[in-house]
């Protein structure tokens with residue numbers, strides 16, 4: 001890959017979505033997603049966050065980086081994240097996604113799953129600074145991983161998706177209010193995956 005990411009006309013896949021969730025999956029939204037992954041691996045200042053889980057501090061099972069406008073401060077797992085500045089590639093991806101989704105984004109949570117041992121536990125992105133019905137644009141590069149959604153109260157409402165390299169999952173409506181999601185371990189997976197969730201953080205009043 002040389003220079004900036006090249007967008008493609010996405011192939012939107014129809015999802016059998018359980019009631020309440022609003023999800024769209026676009027396939028092949030970018031040319032050369034694996035080269036983009038390598039460039040982002042090198043460009044982003046990855047950190048291993050420490051999370052508070054049941055009163056204990058544990059090392060997060062992945063590498064992460066919170067990037068955004070200087071006022072896009074975000075609290076997650078009771079830790080306050082002050083954003084790192086935009087890198088050239090992430091700023092270009094932000095602008096392309098804004099055009100594709102007709103939505104502005106002032107921040108992105110970057111996650112690097114080094115292999116199938118890395119994961120993200122069940123959560124919802126329902127922090128007050130994201131507003132009531134956030135639109136979150138989640139771009140996946142590298143290894144295909146399984147993504148699960150479960151309704152917070154009704155166990156019959158659940159969904160599993162494969163997120164391939166170059167795919168874009170758009171979560172909106174009441175998805176965060178009604179559902180939790182996770183990226184389980186996948187022990188056979190040896191390749192890395194980068195996931196970027198673009199968000200719009202609103203200042204607290």
Ligand SMILES: O=C(O)CCC(=O)C(=O)O
Pocket residue numbers: 109111120125138147163181182183195197
């Ligand atoms: O890696 C993924 O696909 C999920 C990431 C996620 O849920 C998040 O960043 O909040």
Ligand SMILES: [Fe+2]
Pocket residue numbers: 123124125181
């Ligand atoms: Fe999430």
